[in-house]
Amino acid sequence: MIQIEGVHKAFGANQVLRGVNLTVGRGESMVIIGGSGTGKSVLLKCILGLVRPDAGMIRVAGEDVTRVSRDAFLARFGMLFQGGALFDSMTVWQNVAFRLMRGKGRLPKDQAREVAIEKLRRVGLKPEVADLFPAELSGGMQKRVGLARAIAAQPEIIFFDEPTTGLDPIMAGVINELIREIVVEMGATAVTITHDMTSVRAIADHVAMIHRGKVRWTGPVAEMDATPDPYVQQFIHGRAEGPIESVR
Amino acid sequence: MSLTAPLAHLGAMVLAALAATGRLALFAGRTLGHLLTPPFYLREFLHACLQIGWLSLPVVGLTAIFTGAALALQIYAGGARFSAEAVVPQIVAIGMTRELGPVLGGLMVAARVASSIAAEIGTMKVTEQIDALVTLSTNPMKYLTVPRVLAATLTVPLLVAVGDAIGVMGGWLVGTERLGFNSATYMKNTIEFLEFWDIGSGLVKGAVFGFIVALMGCYYGMNSGRGAQGVGRATKSAVVAASVAILASNYVLTEVFFSA
Ligand SMILES: Nc1ncnc2c1ncn2[C@@H]1O[C@H](COP(=O)(O)OP(=O)(O)OP(=O)(O)O)[C@@H](O)[C@H]1O
Ligand SMILES: [Mg+2]
Numbered sequence: 001m002i003q004i005e006g007v008h009k010a011f012g013a014n015q016v017l018r019g020v021n022l023t024v025g026r027g028e029s030m031v032i033i034g035g036s037g038t039g040k041s042v043l044l045k046c047i048l049g050l051v052r053p054d055a056g057m058i059r060v061a062g063e064d065v066t067r068v069s070r071d072a073f074l075a076r077f078g079m080l081f082q083g084g085a086l087f088d089s090m091t092v093w094q095n096v097a098f099r100l101m102r103g104k105g106r107l108p109k110d111q112a113r114e115v116a117i118e119k120l121r122r123v124g125l126k127p128e129v130a131d132l133f134p135a136e137l138s139g140g141m142q143k144r145v146g147l148a149r150a151i152a153a154q155p156e157i158i159f160f161d162e163p164t165t166g167l168d169p170i171m172a173g174v175i176n177e178l179i180r181e182i183v184v185e186m187g188a189t190a191v192t193i194t195h196d197m198t199s200v201r202a203i204a205d206h207v208a209m210i211h212r213g214k215v216r217w218t219g220p221v222a223e224m225d226a227t228p229d230p231y232v233q234q235f236i237h238g239r240a241e242g243p244i245e246s247v248r
Numbered sequence: 249m250s251l252t253a254p255l256a257h258l259g260a261m262v263l264a265a266l267a268a269t270g271r272l273a274l275f276a277g278r279t280l281g282h283l284l285t286p287p288f289y290l291r292e293f294l295h296a297c298l299q300i301g302w303l304s305l306p307v308v309g310l311t312a313i314f315t316g317a318a319l320a321l322q323i324y325a326g327g328a329r330f331s332a333e334a335v336v337p338q339i340v341a342i343g344m345t346r347e348l349g350p351v352l353g354g355l356m357v358a359a360r361v362a363s364s365i366a367a368e369i370g371t372m373k374v375t376e377q378i379d380a381l382v383t384l385s386t387n388p389m390k391y392l393t394v395p396r397v398l399a400a401t402l403t404v405p406l407l408v409a410v411g412d413a414i415g416v417m418g419g420w421l422v423g424t425e426r427l428g429f430n431s432a433t434y435m436k437n438t439i440e441f442l443e444f445w446d447i448g449s450g451l452v453k454g455a456v457f458g459f460i461v462a463l464m465g466c467y468y469g470m471n472s473g474r475g476a477q478g479v480g481r482a483t484k485s486a487v488v489a490a491s492v493a494i495l496a497s498n499y500v501l502t503e504v505f506f507s508a
Contacts, residue, residue: 045379048379048382048383049382050379050382050383071385074382074383074384074385075385077383078383079380079383081376081379081380082376083375083376085375085376085377085379085380086377086380087372087377087380087381088375088377098384098386099384099385102287102384102385102386103287103385149384
């Protein structure tokens with residue numbers, strides 16, 4: 001579904017991606033792990049065309065993402081941004097229903113609102129939240145509204161940038177289950193970035209670890225624990241000692 | 249340091265200024281292109297009209313009334329030097345409608361609107377809301393820039409018209425209350441003296457200034473740097489650029505409209 005070949009990206013002197021190769025199959029749940037600041041969010045933005053790579057090729061369903069018609073291309077995607085990125089001039093339900101109320105096949109207002117409330121319920125938010133503004137919600141609630149917005153239009157491909165950070169363990173469990181459901185029931189392709197190893201095990205079919213701008217290791221989640229790769233071992237066990245240097 | 253270093257520095261500054269002008273012109277061109285092609289966001293446009301036009305009325309009105317009043321005092325004092333105190337109504341009218349109404353109105357709108365547009369769009373940029381718009385298949389130029397630029401271009405002339413009227417009233421108040429003019433004569437002199445183009449040229453200037461204000465706000469907002477500091481810098485640049493562009497284009501327009 002998604003093929004990434006030799007993608008490079010630098011911001012000024014800061015070489016972030018240095019030749020990333022990664023393939024995500026249709027209907028598969030890929031989880032990306034890796035240290036903070038290694039360019040995981042940038043990689044997702046490259047796929048969506050929000051950041052233009054310096055080199056390399058990205059294909060979605062066989063098509064070069066720089067050559068496709070943008071509207072049709074983006075209509076297939078849903079994205080949860082790391083910071084939520086909710087529109088603060090709109091109420092919660094208007095955020096969730098943003099895409100439903102625009103473009104071809106838009107829904108009338110009451111119907112869009114109903115769908116939005118249903119999506120909010122799926123991420124564990126009560127209907128009362130629908131008429132609040134994003135600024136009136138807690139960080140974890142904002143995150144879940146962002147999640148509801150990402151899945152509202154039932155996209156084929158969904159990106160989740162740290163869906164469970166800032167959530168309590170029970171809510172994190174609910175969200176993990178939701179992501180799994182979306183992949184299994186709706187047949188969506190999902191790419192999730194997370195630092196939470198419980199989430200990795202709950203969500204992933206495949207795992208890719210990014211280190212120093214490259215994919216260090218990738219494979220099925222079942223093989224993750226057994227891999228001898230010292231970088232992966234250090235990361236998944238959260239050890240301070242190991243080949244990944246931590247500045248102190 | 250070599251002797252040519254200052255020259256090199258100057259050259260670099262000129263090149264940077266030219267590049268910025270080019271980028272701004274491209275941005276303006278893209279805005280106009282998007283203005284003509286659907287989708288159109290009517291709600292955003294009406295909201296922008298309210299924010300830019302209606303809510304700017306108080307500042308523009310206050311600016312106009314005090315300016316008209318001070319103008320009347322100055323013209324009276326100046327006119328007294330060659331026994332021409334009687335020209336106060338005429339000069340206040342022409343000064344307000346041709347120059348001070350549009351320019352001061354434009355500058356006040358620049359302070360109020362260019363800053364708020366730049367801060368709003370800049371914050372949307374740094375909190376990834378612009379990226380989110382794109383992923384939700386909505387073009388930020390069409391959704392954010394076009395409604396604001398169109399609203400400012402259409403509503404600032406109306407603000408200028410109101411400002412003209414209030415400014416003339418300010419002159420009339422001072423003229424009748426402080427300078428001993430007869431109220432009816434003052435009004436009659438004002439109305440008979442003014443020609444259509446005195447007012448019309450000011451309204452055209454208002455439209456150009458409105459366009460400049462919203463364009464600068466959107467341009468600097470969309471190109472805001474990262475973090476609160478980036479938004480602060482974008483806001484400042486938008487106000488400075490809009491104010492300078494208003495004054496410069498005012499001179500050019502005055503040359504075009506009134507030089508023989
Ligand atoms: N628009 C940008 N301009 C300049 N530098 C950027 C930009 N976006 C990201 N970076 C830089 O790219 C690097 C990777 O950022 P990214 O957000 O992808 O990290 P990440 O892997 O998602 O980290 P985290 O797990 O902390 O979210 C960082 O060093 C960051 O400073
Ligand atoms: Mg990130």
